[in-house]
Amino acid sequence: MSSRVDMRWKQDFPIPSQEDSYVTRREFTKFLGLTSLAFFLGTFTAAARKLWKRAAGTPAAVPVAHVDEIPVGAYKLFRYPTENDPCILLRLEQEQFAAFSQNCTHLACPVHFNAATRQLVCPCHKGFFSAQNGRPLSGPPRRGLAAVAISIRRNQVWVELSHEERA
Amino acid sequence: MMEYEFFIDPSRCIGCQACVQACMECDTHRGRSMIHLEVIDRAASTQTGPVVCMHCEDPACARVCPADAIKQTEDGIVHSSIKSRCIGCSNCVLACPFGVPHYIAEIDQMMKCDMCFDRTSIGKKPMCATVCPSQALYYGTAADIQRLRPERPINEFRFGKQVVRTKVKIMSSPESERLEFDILEVMADV
Numbered sequence: 001m002s003s004r005v006d007m008r009w010k011q012d013f014p015i016p017s018q019e020d021s022y023v024t025r026r027e028f029t030k031f032l033g034l035t036s037l038a039f040f041l042g043t044f045t046a047a048a049r050k051l052w053k054r055a056a057g058t059p060a061a062v063p064v065a066h067v068d069e070i071p072v073g074a075y076k077l078f079r080y081p082t083e084n085d086p087c088i089l090l091r092l093e094q095e096q097f098a099a100f101s102q103n104c105t106h107l108a109c110p111v112h113f114n115a116a117t118r119q120l121v122c123p124c125h126k127g128f129f130s131a132q133n134g135r136p137l138s139g140p141p142r143r144g145l146a147a148v149a150i151s152i153r154r155n156q157v158w159v160e161l162s163h164e165e166r167a
Numbered sequence: 168m169m170e171y172e173f174f175i176d177p178s179r180c181i182g183c184q185a186c187v188q189a190c191m192e193c194d195t196h197r198g199r200s201m202i203h204l205e206v207i208d209r210a211a212s213t214q215t216g217p218v219v220c221m222h223c224e225d226p227a228c229a230r231v232c233p234a235d236a237i238k239q240t241e242d243g244i245v246h247s248s249i250k251s252r253c254i255g256c257s258n259c260v261l262a263c264p265f266g267v268p269h270y271i272a273e274i275d276q277m278m279k280c281d282m283c284f285d286r287t288s289i290g291k292k293p294m295c296a297t298v299c300p301s302q303a304l305y306y307g308t309a310a311d312i313q314r315l316r317p318e319r320p321i322n323e324f325r326f327g328k329q330v331v332r333t334k335v336k337i338m339s340s341p342e343s344e345r346l347e348f349d350i351l352e353v354m355a356d357v
Contacts, residue, residue, distance in 0.1 A: 016241070017238035018241060
C-alpha cells in the first residue's frame with residue numbers, strides 16, 4: 001500500500017525536467033474546464049448583483065448642497081447613493097451644475113476638479129475628463145465618468161441616479 | 168560523435184584554486200564559485216581535492232526537495248534549484264552524499280554546480296576543466312582518458328548499503344570497481 005502511495009507521489013513531482021514541464025491532455029482539459037467555470041461564476045455573480053440592485057429599487061433623490069454654498073468654479077464632495085460611492089458636485093457657471101462619480105473609470109482613483117481647464121483630472125495615471133459631460137479626453141480611461149442627475153429645488157441641489165445608472 | 172564526460176582525479180589536485188576562480192567568472196552565478204576546494208587533512212598533508220557536482224543518476228538532492236525545485240535534464244545534468252520554487256530549507260545540502268549544494272542565505276536559495284550547462288550544452292568544456300593546470304578536472308571522451316591515464320574511471324559509490332551512480336567519474340585504482348565509504352568510521356576519525 002505504502003509503495004503505491006510512493007509511486008503516485010513520484011508521478012506528481014518528477015525529477016526529470018521534461019516530465020516536469022509535460023502537460024497531459026487530462027490536465028489541460030481540467031484547466032480549460034475549471035477556467036471556464038470560474039469565468040461563468042464571475043459573470044453569473046455580476047449579473048445577479050445587478051439584478052438584485054434593480055430589484056431593491058432606486059435610491060431616493062437627496063439634497064447635497066445649498067446653491068449659495070458653492071461658488072462658481074468650486075466643487076463639493078458627497079457620497080451617493082451609499083457611503084461607498086464618492087461623488088463630486090461642480091458649479092461650472094452661475095446656473096450650471098454637474099455631478100459625477102469620483103471614481104476614475106480606469107482604476108477607480110478619485111478624480112479632482114481643475115477649474116482653470118474645466119477638466120476632471122485623475123492623478124494616478126494622468127487621465128482627463130470633461131467637466132461638462134464626464135467624457136474621457138486623454139489618458140488611459142476609455143469610458144466616461146458615471147453622471148449623477150441634478151435638479152435644483154428651493155435653492156437646494158438635489159441628486160438622483162441618472163437614467164443610465166438606473167438601468 | 169564521441170560523448171564527452173567529466174573525470175576528477177583528486178590526487179592530481181595541486182590546490183591552485185584556478186577552478187574556483189574560473190567558476191566565479193561564469194555569468195550565470197558571477198562572483199560566486201560552485202566548486203569546493205577541500206583540504207583533505209590540513210595537519211598532515213597539503214593535499215587538496217576539488218568537489219564539483221557528481222550529477223547522480225538518481226539525485227538525492229532532488230529526491231529530498233520538498234519544493235520540487237531541483238530538476239535533472241535529459242543529458243543527466245542535475246541543475247541548480249529553480250529560483251521561483253526553492254524555499255531555502257537546505258534539505259538538499261544535508262542529503263547530498265558528496266556535500267555539493269550551497270545554501271546562499273543572502274538570496275535564500277540553493278545553488279550548485281550544473282557542469283556549466285550553458286557551455287557543455289553547446290559543446291564547450293566546463294570552466295573549471297578548461298583552466299585546471301594539472302588536469303585533475305578533465306573533460307573529454309572515455310577513450311581519451313583510457314589512453315592518457317593508468318587509473319580507472321569509477322562512477323559507483325557505496326555509502327553503507329546505499330549505492331549511488333553518477334554521471335561524473337572519479338579516477339581510482341585500476342583494481343577497484345566502486346568506491347566504498349563507511350560514514351560512521353569517517354565520523355569516528357573526526
